[in-house]
Amino acid sequence: xxxxxxxxxxxxxxxxxxxxxxxxxxxxxxxxxxxxxxxxxxxxxxxxxxxxxxxxxxxxxxxxxxxxxxxxxxxxxxxxxxxxxxxxxxxxxxxxxxxxxxxxxxxxxxxxxxxxxxxxxxxxxxxxxxxxxxxxxxxxxxxxxxxxxxxxxxxxxxxxxxxxxxxxxxxxxxxxxxxxxxxxxxxxxxxxxxxxxxxxxxxxxxxxxxxxxxxxxxxxxxxxxxxxxxxxxxxxxxxxxxxxxxxxxxxxxxxxxxxxxxxxxxxxxxxxxxxxxxxxxxxxxxxxxxxxxx
Amino acid sequence: xxxxxxxxxxxxxxxxxxxxxxxxxxxxxxxxxxxxxxxxxxxxxxxxxxxxxxxxxxxxxxxxxxxxxxxxxxxxxxxxxxxxxxxxxxxxxxxxxxxxxxxxxxxxxxxxxxxxxxxxxxxxxxxxxxxxxxxxxxxxxxxxxxxxxxxxxxxxxxxxxxxxxxxxxxxxxxxxxxxxxxxxxxxxxxxxxxxxxxxxxxxxxxxxxxxxxxxxxxxxxxxxxxxxxxxxxxxxxxxxxxxxxxxxxxxxxxxxxxxxxxxxxxxxxxxxxxxxxxxxxxxxxxxxxxxxxxxxxxxxxxxxxxxxxxxxxxxxxxxxxxxxxxxxxxxxxxxxxxxxxxxxxxxxxxxxxxxxxxxxx
Numbered sequence: 001x002x003x004x005x006x007x008x009x010x011x012x013x014x015x016x017x018x019x020x021x022x023x024x025x026x027x028x029x030x031x032x033x034x035x036x037x038x039x040x041x042x043x044x045x046x047x048x049x050x051x052x053x054x055x056x057x058x059x060x061x062x063x064x065x066x067x068x069x070x071x072x073x074x075x076x077x078x079x080x081x082x083x084x085x086x087x088x089x090x091x092x093x094x095x096x097x098x099x100x101x102x103x104x105x106x107x108x109x110x111x112x113x114x115x116x117x118x119x120x121x122x123x124x125x126x127x128x129x130x131x132x133x134x135x136x137x138x139x140x141x142x143x144x145x146x147x148x149x150x151x152x153x154x155x156x157x158x159x160x161x162x163x164x165x166x167x168x169x170x171x172x173x174x175x176x177x178x179x180x181x182x183x184x185x186x187x188x189x190x191x192x193x194x195x196x197x198x199x200x201x202x203x204x205x206x207x208x209x210x211x212x213x214x215x216x217x218x219x220x221x222x223x224x225x226x227x228x229x230x231x232x233x234x235x236x237x238x239x240x241x242x243x244x245x246x247x248x249x250x251x252x253x254x255x256x257x258x259x260x261x262x263x264x265x266x267x268x269x270x271x272x273x274x275x276x277x278x279x280x281x282x283x284x285x286x287x288x289x290x291x292x293x294x
Numbered sequence: 295x296x297x298x299x300x301x302x303x304x305x306x307x308x309x310x311x312x313x314x315x316x317x318x319x320x321x322x323x324x325x326x327x328x329x330x331x332x333x334x335x336x337x338x339x340x341x342x343x344x345x346x347x348x349x350x351x352x353x354x355x356x357x358x359x360x361x362x363x364x365x366x367x368x369x370x371x372x373x374x375x376x377x378x379x380x381x382x383x384x385x386x387x388x389x390x391x392x393x394x395x396x397x398x399x400x401x402x403x404x405x406x407x408x409x410x411x412x413x414x415x416x417x418x419x420x421x422x423x424x425x426x427x428x429x430x431x432x433x434x435x436x437x438x439x440x441x442x443x444x445x446x447x448x449x450x451x452x453x454x455x456x457x458x459x460x461x462x463x464x465x466x467x468x469x470x471x472x473x474x475x476x477x478x479x480x481x482x483x484x485x486x487x488x489x490x491x492x493x494x495x496x497x498x499x500x501x502x503x504x505x506x507x508x509x510x511x512x513x514x515x516x517x518x519x520x521x522x523x524x525x526x527x528x529x530x531x532x533x534x535x536x537x538x539x540x541x542x543x544x545x546x547x548x549x550x551x552x553x554x555x556x557x558x559x560x561x562x563x564x565x566x567x568x569x570x571x572x573x574x575x576x577x578x579x580x581x582x583x584x585x586x587x588x589x590x591x592x593x594x595x596x597x598x599x600x601x602x603x604x605x606x607x608x609x610x611x612x613x614x615x616x617x618x619x620x621x622x623x624x625x626x627x628x629x630x631x632x633x634x635x636x637x638x639x640x641x642x643x644x645x646x647x648x649x650x651x652x653x654x655x
Contacts, residue, residue, distance in 0.1 A: 035427055083614050089427045090357045094556055095613045097359075101549050102606035109599035218545065222438055225431045233428055263446035270435040277432065278420040 002132045007255045013139035015247025016146035017204060019240040021224035022231065023153070024197035026239030030170035031190050032085070033234075034092040035225065037100035038076060040217025041107075042069050042195055046202030047212035048107065051118050058121055066199040073195025074188055085183075100218070108214040115213040120206050142204050149200065150240065153193075157236075162189060170234065226273050232283030241284060246273070308625035309481040312567045313474055316341075319571070320470045331466050337574035338469035339530045341567065343547075344554045345476040346523030348566040350516045351555060353489055355496035356426045358517075359548055360417075360433030361524045363440035364410040366543035368525030369532035370444065370451055371406035373460050376533070381459040387449035399463050399533065407525040414521030415514075422513045429513075437548065445540040456539040464534035472530055476523045480563055488515050549602075550577075553609045559619025564626050572620065573605060580604045 021039070028036050049065040056064070080099050084092055124138040157163040162185070168176040169186045177183055201220070206212060223246055231242025246269060253265045261268075277283075303310075316338075323334040347361050374388070375397045382393050397405070421432040444451045451457060483489045492512040495502035502509055532538055550573070558569020586595025612619060 033427070035431065080610060080614070084617075087617065088355075090355060090430070091613060091617055093357050093427060093430060094552065095610065097549065097552065098556075098606045098609040098613065102603060102610060105599050105602035105606065109597050109603055222434060226435050229424070229428045229431045233425075264442060267439040267442040270439045274417070274420055274432060274435060274439075277424060277428075281423040281425075281428075283428075 003255075005133055006135075007251055009135055009139055009143075011248040011251035012244075013142040013247075014251055015244035016142050017201060017243075018223055018227055018247045019243030020146055020149065020197055020201050020204075021220055022227040022239040022243035023150075023236065024194040024201070025221070025224050026228050026231070026234070026236050027190050027194045027197075029228065030234045030236060031166065031173065031187060032081070032092065033089040034081060034096060035089070035228075036194070037093070037096040037218075037221060038080075038103060039194065039198055039224070040219075040221030041100050041103040042073055042076075042198035042217070043202040043205065043220060044104065044107065044212070044214060044217040045069055045072055046199040047118070047206050047216065048111070050120055050203070050206055051116055051212060054118060054120075061120065062203055065203060066196055069199035069202070070192045070195040073191045073198070077187060077191040082184075082187075085187075100221075104214050104217070111214070113214060115211045117211050118206055119210065120203070122207075122210075124207050138204070138207055145200065145204070149197070153236075162186070166190060170236075226270060230273055230276060230283055232285040235283075235285040238283060238285035245284075249273075304628060306481075307628050308564065309477055311626045312564060313477060315567065315571075316470065316473060316477075320466055324466055333574070333578050335464060335466045335469045335534060337570060338466065338473045339464070339527050339534060340551060340554065340574065341473050341570040342469075342476045342530065343524050343527035343551045344558075344566045344570050345473070345480050345563070346520045346525075346527065347551055347555050348560065348563060349480050349483055349520035349523060350513075351520075352560050352562065352566070353484065353492045353496060353516050354513050356513070357430045357552075358433040358520075359430055359552070360435075360437040360440075361520065362543050362548045362551070363437045364414060364521040364524045365528030365531065365547065366440055366444055366540070367410040367413055368406045368528035369538055369543070370457070371409040372402045372529040373457055373532050373538055374450070375402040375405060376461050377457075377459045385452060385457070385459070399461065403526065403529045406529050407522055410525030410528070411518055411522045414518045418514045418517040418521075422510050422517060437544070441540060441544050444543070451540065452538075454540075456537045458537050460532055460536045460538065462533055462536040464530045469530055469534075472526050476526065477563070477567075479519070479523060480566075483516070483519050484563065488512055492516050550605070553605055556609055557612050557619060559621035559623045561618065561623030562621050562625050565619045565621040565623060568621050569619065573608075576608070577601055577605060 021043070024042075025036055025039050028034050028039075046065045046069045049068040050061055053061045053064050076099065080095060081092070084095055087095075124136075124141055126137050127134040128137060128140065129135075157167055165176065165181045166186050166189065168179075169181055169183070173183070176186075205216070205220070224243060227242035227246045228239045229242070230245060231238030231240070249272065250265065250269050253268050254262065257265060257268070320334060320338070323330055343361070343365060346364075347358065350356070350358050350361070374382070374386075374392060375395055376399065379394050379396055382388060386393075417436050421429050421436070424432050446453055448454075484493075491502070491507045492509075492515075494505070495507055495509040495512060499509060528543070531542075535542075554569040554573045555566055556569070557573055558567065559565025580596070580601040583596040584598055584600055586593055588594075616622070
């Protein structure tokens with residue numbers, strides 16, 4: 001019983017983390033049809049921002065990291081993606097791949113490949129002990145934070161004017177522009193939100209692992225990409241649900257697989273997902289972006 | 295008769311010109327120092343992979359991030375058939391019939407390519423059901439699967455430790471011959487009905503569907519043909535280095551081959567060749583800068599990693615300012631004056647004329 005509960009909490013917290021990443025990617029994809037590889041590098045840069053502000057109060061560190069990542073996200077949009085607006089999704093995909101590779105190797109060039117360690121919110125790695133159950137505080141924090149962010153995002157999209165404009169833009173970008181939605185504003189805000197989500201993920205990631213390296217972003221992004229495809233491309237709810245599914249599946253396989261097969265866990269997760277796409281190629285929730293309009 | 299030869303020349307010129315360029319470069323370099331020959335051999339191996347990528351990406355318009363896994367499958371399959379049995383017994387834990395299996399280089403290469411092709415069929419069937427960008431993500435997931443399996447399957451691939459003892463037979467001429475083979479196959483595919491149908495779907499999927507093209511099937515055919523070509527790149531790579539490790543078949547190769555295709559122009563075979571030549575030369579130049587020069591007591595060297603940063607920056611510039619690549623997605627045609635002279639007085643040439651015009655777009 002304890003074993004099952006422990007795994008359920010593990011699954012929820014890992015799922016939350018993936019959901020946050022998938023949301024950050026899905027937000028941009030919905031509006032621009034851009035699968036943003038560089039999202040992983042945003043998370044990596046967030047971690048580096050923490051590394052270079054060690055010594056400040058932790059809240060200040062977190063704030064600086066978030067502001068830094070948001071700034072980078074906005075610059076990225078302005079310099080690399082704005083000139084490509086309206087290009088086909090394949091070109092955007094390659095551009096973001098090149099950008100991610102560029103940022104990653106620039107960091108490698110400047111700071112070296114060796115992983116670095118940071119002590120950040122170390123107190124969160126303690127446990128709550130309930131009965132025989134040991135629950136890491138960080139997992140609780142991750143789940144709570146994700147729920148809060150999701151509620152916040154929903155309110156933002158439903159209630160605020162700019163949120164509604166973003167939904168309109170995701171529905172039909174051209175039409176939204178015709179009725180007065182400002183393209184540049186909406187896209188800049190989408191990138192800032194996506195950057196903020198990336199920064200939150202990098203905070204959680206650094207608290208959990210305590211380490212950072214130039215290559216840390218890419219594996220997270222890979223998982224989140226698959227999550228957005230599973231959820232249905234272009235659907236935000238789908239992205240969150242997809243992230244959660246991938247997280248739960250990963251933890252479940254970790255628990256179920258015999259020890260000699262555990263190294264193949266990630267391969268098994270991806271294989272199951274490709275299998276799922278055989279049955280339902282459009283994903284769980286069919287996003288508006290799934291098919292090109294005529 | 296003369297007309298037929300001329301029209302034939304006109305038709306094959308796009309591929310013939312590329313072949314001539316490659317043969318001339320290879321012949322010149324084969325006279326040069328050994329190190330340069332190795333660089334050129336590696337570039338030719340990359341070229342095979344890029345041509346393979348082009349067959350799928352260029353004709354379908356869908357980016358594949360997973361073709362390097364076919365390289366890996368080809369490389370490891372060929373390794374298992376060519377490493378001497380006593381060595382296999384020592385480092386791997388294979389079923390007996392695989393342990394004693396020892397094949398000559400060429401049959402092993404073709405069987406390895408067949409294995410990769412089989413994987414391409416199996417994985418292509420579900421993936422080609424996805425719409426464009428989702429299919430790209432699916433191929434990426436496949437890359438990750440193959441990488442994880444190869445890095446952990448100690449009994450068959452050696453896992454984290456490198457697999458050694460492969461016979462080394464790839465030199466510049468072997469690589470050139472296989473590259474020619476890849477070039478001709480890609481050109482033949484491009485001009486086959488399958489290639490034409492697939493390019494129609496690239497230009498306008500809805501219209502292609504409306505004219506009765508089975509887009510999924512055409513994509514699958516291209517996927518399989520391209521995996522076949524790419525796997526030879528893996529085989530040659532394996533027998534060039536003589537050592538296999540899983541990390542040499544992951545994101546770095548994926549990036550560099552994709553960069554070559556994009557920089558050259560991903561909509562034409564000429565783009566694949568030119569991109570590979572340009573990126574390989576530039577990469578070598580940047581590598582030499584990383585090695586640096588000695589000026590008396592002073593050692594001048596660029597920081598390590600400059601190659602990757604430089605190439606990704608170039609790729610971004612190309613995407614921003616010349617999105618169709620250096621070749622603008624065009625093939626090499628004979629100068630129009632010659633074309634006209636060839637076609638003049640030939641009243642039955644309207645089809646070939648229309649054909650060449652449609653490729654010029």
